Amino acid sequence: MSESPNPNVIDTDTLTGDMHPIRRAVLSIGSNLGDRVFNLQGAVDALGDTPEVWLTGVSPVYETAPVDAPEGSEDFLNIVVTIDTTLSAPTLLDRALAIEAAYGRERGGELNAPRTLDVDLIVVGDRRADDDHLVLPHPRAGERAFVLAPWHDLESDAQIPGVGPVAELLEKVGRDGITRRDDIELEVS
Numbered sequence: 019m020s021e022s023p024n025p026n027v028i029d030t031d032t033l034t035g036d037m038h039p040i041r042r043a044v045l046s047i048g049s050n051l052g053d054r055v056f057n058l059q060g061a062v063d064a065l066g067d068t069p070e071v072w073l074t075g076v077s078p079v080y081e082t083a084p085v086d087a088p089e090g091s092e093d094f095l096n097i098v099v100t101i102d103t104t105l106s107a108p109t110l111l112d113r114a115l116a117i118e119a120a121y122g123r124e125r126g127g128e129l130n131a132p133r134t135l136d137v138d139l140i141v142v143g144d145r146r147a148d149d150d151h152l153v154l155p156h157p158r159a160g161e162r163a164f165v166l167a168p169w170h171d172l173e174s175d176a177q178i179p180g181v182g183p184v185a186e187l188l189e190k191v192g193r194d195g196i197t198r199r200d201d202i203e204l205e206v207s
């Protein structure tokens with residue numbers, strides 16, 4: 019995992035350019051179609067290769083029963099990834115959508131239809147957004163064990179701004195339908 023730059027150190031060479039603050043962001047990644055491990059690994063690699071993004075954590079992999087998905091949907095593999103980034107939230111969303119597309123994500127079918135790859139922004143620093151394209155924090159994250167459990171493994175004291183501590187939300191939601199798959203290891207370069 020690469021180290022993100024120390025935000026307190028000012029590089030005088032860059033002072034004349036556009037300076038963007040470094041923000042911590044949390045992403046939820048899932049797959050329930052095709053080679054699920056390959057798809058998750060591809061998403062981790064693509065995020066790590068993104069300029070202005072530094073991977074700071076990749077959670078254990080969870081096998082999770084599909085939530086609010088069409089009858090007959092297969093189980094998901096889910097992870098949570100933490101990053102530091104100087105990208106804006108809309109640019110990060112564009113990147114997430116491009117990574118989904120690169121791994122064969124098709125849209126336009128039923129709500130929550132099986133997908134090769136889903137990359138959702140859960141929080142981006144303390145950024146709030148509520149428009150057609152971007153809602154932050156993610157409005158359903160606090161109800162989803164498949165987000166809360168892997169996130170809690172990475173950061174036991176994390177909070178969803180305006181919603182509550184991840185540990186308490188996970189306690190409330192419970193761990194039914196999710197199993198940690200320690201036999202699956204993703205590589206982080």
Ligand SMILES: Nc1ncnc2c1ncn2[C@@H]1O[C@H](COP(=O)(O)OP(=O)(O)OP(=O)(O)O)[C@@H](O)[C@H]1O
Nearest residue numbers: 130136137138139140150151152153154155156158
């Ligand atoms: N925080 C967010 N993260 C990702 N996409 C978001 C977010 N807020 C709004 N969107 C919008 O949601 C649109 C549909 O995304 P998608 O089809 O992946 O939803 P989903 O992940 O299946 O469902 P859910 O939002 O319940 O997780 C995206 O094109 C994006 O513009």
Ligand SMILES: Nc1nc2c(c(=O)[nH]1)N=C(CO)CN2
Nearest residue numbers: 048082083084085094130164
């Ligand atoms: N288990 C599980 N269920 C879901 C998931 C997901 O990633 N995992 N994503 C959804 C829409 O984003 C809807 N339902």
